[in-house]
Amino acid sequence: MSPTDSPAPQTGSRPGGRSxxxxxxxxxxxxxxxxxDPTDPLTIPVVAARAGVHSTTVYRRWGSVGELLSDVAxxxxxxxxxVPDTGSxxxxxxxxxxxxxxxxxDPDTLALVRATIGIGGEQGAAACRGxxxxxxxxxxxxxxxxxxxxxxxxxxxxAVLAPLYYRAVFTDEPLTPEWARALVSHLLPS
Amino acid sequence: MSPTDSPAPQTGSRPGGRSxxxxxxxxxxxxxxxxxDPTDPLTIPVVAARAGVHSTTVYRRWGSVGELLSDVAxxxxxxxxxVPDTGSxxxxxxxxxxxxxxxxxDPDTLALVRATIGIGGEQGAAACRGxxxxxxxxxxxxxxxxxxxxxxxxxxxxAVLAPLYYRAVFTDEPLTPEWARALVSHLLPS
Numbered sequence: 041m042s043p044t045d046s047p048a049p050q051t052g053s054r055p056g057g058r059s060x061x062x063x064x065x066x067x068x069x070x071x072x073x074x075x076x077d078p079t080d081p082l083t084i085p086v087v088a089a090r091a092g093v094h095s096t097t098v099y100r101r102w103g104s105v106g107e108l109l110s111d112v113a114x115x116x117x118x119x120x121x122x123v124p125d126t127g128s129x130x131x132x133x134x135x136x137x138x139x140x141x142x143x144x145x146d147p148d149t150l151a152l153v154r155a156t157i158g159i160g161g162e163q164g165a166a167a168c169r170g171x172x173x174x175x176x177x178x179x180x181x182x183x184x185x186x187x188x189x190x191x192x193x194x195x196x197x198x199a200v201l202a203p204l205y206y207r208a209v210f211t212d213e214p215l216t217p218e219w220a221r222a223l224v225s226h227l228l229p230s
Numbered sequence: 231m232s233p234t235d236s237p238a239p240q241t242g243s244r245p246g247g248r249s250x251x252x253x254x255x256x257x258x259x260x261x262x263x264x265x266x267d268p269t270d271p272l273t274i275p276v277v278a279a280r281a282g283v284h285s286t287t288v289y290r291r292w293g294s295v296g297e298l299l300s301d302v303a304x305x306x307x308x309x310x311x312x313v314p315d316t317g318s319x320x321x322x323x324x325x326x327x328x329x330x331x332x333x334x335x336d337p338d339t340l341a342l343v344r345a346t347i348g349i350g351g352e353q354g355a356a357a358c359r360g361x362x363x364x365x366x367x368x369x370x371x372x373x374x375x376x377x378x379x380x381x382x383x384x385x386x387x388x389a390v391l392a393p394l395y396y397r398a399v400f401t402d403e404p405l406t407p408e409w410a411r412a413l414v415s416h417l418l419p420s
Binding site: 078079081082083104105106154155156157158159160161162165166168169195197198199201202203205206207209210211212223226 | 268269271272273294295296344345346347348349350351352355356358359385387388389391392393395396397399400401402413416
């Protein structure tokens with residue numbers, strides 16, 4: 041991609057237009073740089089050089105590295121886990137937990153989460169949660185539609201979502217599918 | 231403090247000597263800078279200027295911002311929670327959970343955890359856990375000495391430690407003492 045520093049409107053740009061191409065190139069550059077060396081502090085000039093765009097374009101559109109990382113994380117963690125109806129709350133939650141475990145095991149995903157948490161503040165933290173809680177709420181709502189009595193969203197977050205994120209981000213222990221399913225067993229004793 | 235760039239040996243320096251003073255000044259500078267603006271990327275020259283030491287001193291001793299943050303976090307999160315013997319596992323865990331909740335609620339603590347996770351890699355993550363798991367293991371061991379049968383360390387980590395860290399780092403929900411104690415109730419139903 042050739043360098044460009046044309047004004048990139050925040051909204052109203054055509055999908056597939058130059059604005060979308062710049063966004064895609066910058067997102068890809070951030071993901072690659074974070075994956076390459078998570079301990080190397082990310083800067084906007086470095087991102088811009090990797091993406092083949094001018095730094096001013098990146099500054100104008102995202103403002104700061106924190107906002108840029110939050111935007112990348114937000115795209116990355118939204119809509120990526122779709123839990124099919126397995127017929128039971130236990131089955132749905134086991135599927136959700138093992139899918140999320142698999143996703144968080146990915147070293148590139150983990151590097152992006154850590155980098156975004158580090159510099160993105162509250163906005164970055166929210167971006168790393170993405171739609172995980174809404175996805176969980178949808179699973180609980182499905183159980184209510186079955187006339188079941190699921191645990192609360194808070195309780196399910198504490199019992200399933202939190203250990204997955206904690207183990208991935210703060211420890212070097214593996215997120216095995218067996219362990220992920222055991223989290224559900226503790227929440228829903230048979 | 232006047233600038234100094236004398237060789238600072240990594241080991242064998244006298245406690246209370248110049249090496250210790252430099253370490254204290256640099257640690258304090260990191261804590262202040264992270265608390266001032268968590269979204270501003272930390273650099274060694276900025277830390278050195280705030281601490282009143284030469285950048286080369288900081289580079290020689292810590293090597294990178296990631297290692298420096300890990301060292302600060304490791305000091306900060308070790309030995310700060312001592313759980314007195316309340317006479318029961320439930321009492322001990324409730325005390326542990328509410329003390330940890332209070333600590334993680336502190337905005338400066340949270341900023342340090344996030345910054346260290348962001349740039350410190352695996353080493354930074356381990357530094358943010360600090361001695362929390364050993365402290366938890368000590369509480370469980372105390373219960374075994376009472377001839378009790380406590381849950382495993384893994385189970386207790388998933389049920390108590392993980393939700394505390396997850397809520398602090400990834401959400402803007404409050405870590406109330408009541409919620410922290412409820413985590414223990416779910417682990418140890420009466």
